[in-house]
Amino acid sequence: MRLKCIVCGYSHVPLICQEIPNKHREEKPPDKRVERKNDHTMTNQTLTTHVFLQTLRLSLRGNKGIRSVKGLVDSGSQRSYILRSTAATLNLKPKRTEKITHCLFGGTQVDNTHYCYDITVFRGNYSITFEVLDQFCICNDVATVFYGPWIQELRIADIDVSDVGESGLIEVLIGADVAGLFYTGRRHKLKSVLVAYETHFGWTMEGKVPTQSSLSMLTTVSMLSNPTITELWQLDVLGISDPEGRKSKEELAMAARRMFEETVQMNEEGRYEVRLPWLEDHPVLPNNLETARKRLAGTLKKLAKDQLISRYDEVFKK
Template identity: 35%
Template structure:
């Protein structure tokens, strides 16, 4: 509607031009209403300075409420990595936390806030709004969105190990951007491991971007250490961990050479539908994975043993012979304390405790001697999965071998998976 159409509609409904309620006129309205644009006494939809009320002929106005920042150009691209990582987002009272996926976008430039959180994320953690802002966004190609009110929040961000904590002021947005690629498998992972660089956003279970950090906070969280890999990717260290960005290298030379060789030599026409002859096969990194899988299988066959009671055991297949992983006792103990308090509050602590004691009686687990507690060791944090509808196992422990500390790998990162034998 134009400004005049809005006024006519309010007159027809016999409502106040200040609070938009019926039963009185604007001159007798006692409501405290202040326009955030011109600061006069009227609602923002009746402000003459409102862009939608002006409607200049030279301006292109688009309606969009989904991807609203410079990230829109990357939504369909799976060949370029952006700076993403995982962080822990904690509620205002500190009792509830979530691991979310974050992206750095230096193209997001707006004062005073260029940082965004998904509306659903802020709602789930019950963040109270600390204000509102009227925002219009300038997109690629010169398009400008219609302005709308955004709620403002103060987020409590933490690194996954809890060593770094920051409070950031952000605006809410229903959707930040489309799906962004995570770091795929490739030779760059081995190169990163050789430099003691470990990524958090590698096999993330939360693919959606829930937080965007723009230019105003970007400089304060970048440590300044940048490592350029042989493949051209760039690793950058931040307060919340390492990120990897750049164009993912494509290896297609082998396929092209194979097809050329096939067409230039004597060949059987039946080979045209042979996929391997056409070069449709795994890339180089997949071949190296096959070699690793073969080594893991041979390792299993060499080390598997069976005890007198019929139990099988096998030594752990360490990657590259590295069997030293960091001591994460503090992380495991912190998780244990948090989980215990939740079990007590939900009334399931005794059930969980009985399961652990029964394992000890059956010889599945044993108490670590006091003298060995100070030795270098790696701990598996565990949590309770509660399924009230299950009659047999309403509460069961689940162990987390993906737990990693700051700049250190998890147990899963240090072990070979081996071949998939399900088929």
């Protein structure tokens, strides 16, 4: 792949381009942005929140072995459900079929025919067998408990949430018909509106938290009186600043060169070191430490169960 300077077009990196100072001294063209009309624009910005739902990691026993799935406790549902593909993977045998009229949000009624199964959920020596109906799709992906100040509160209270890490597909919905059998009766109220509940299959949590960084979502409602197409194209009319428009490519190249000249140095080994040119105004990356710890704990538990820890340890020592 051939290099091409974004400033002069020749074959070299922008950091060593000799045209940057000359171009920087050129007079910039006047700003032709559309003038903001306060009497024509009213912008309402609302920071949304995220609501944790009661999700759990469950172990299902079927005719084709054991499967770890993501479950959702939903007391608003009178029946419990299993994903049709999950039932097929476990080779579950249906007991009968049931025709049910689902009363949905808004009063809509839908008639569906479901296969009925008995499934067994277990953890250690504790297990529950209950009846579920199959469903082609239960719901969209549901977010797990992500990192935030509540993680430290849970750690202090010695609470280990069952479902952490990446969002995933709900394969089992635990309805009001059996949800009461899952809870142990213990609960813990956090400083925020979050509440943690203990089940026989681990802790789960629900409540509302403010979203931050990449998880935040800004809702912008704009009302323009007779806007032109050009005005609709201008993001600043809506109160949105375009990150790509803050600095031109030439200015970014100059900033990168200036940072290189200011931070380059020779270390004790005689090698040159320079700071990485991070993007400005980039949102803070999330901390996945808790997710990594959970995965490590799960891996160690599986290795211990299969009696493979000593063999893995020998390989790492070689």
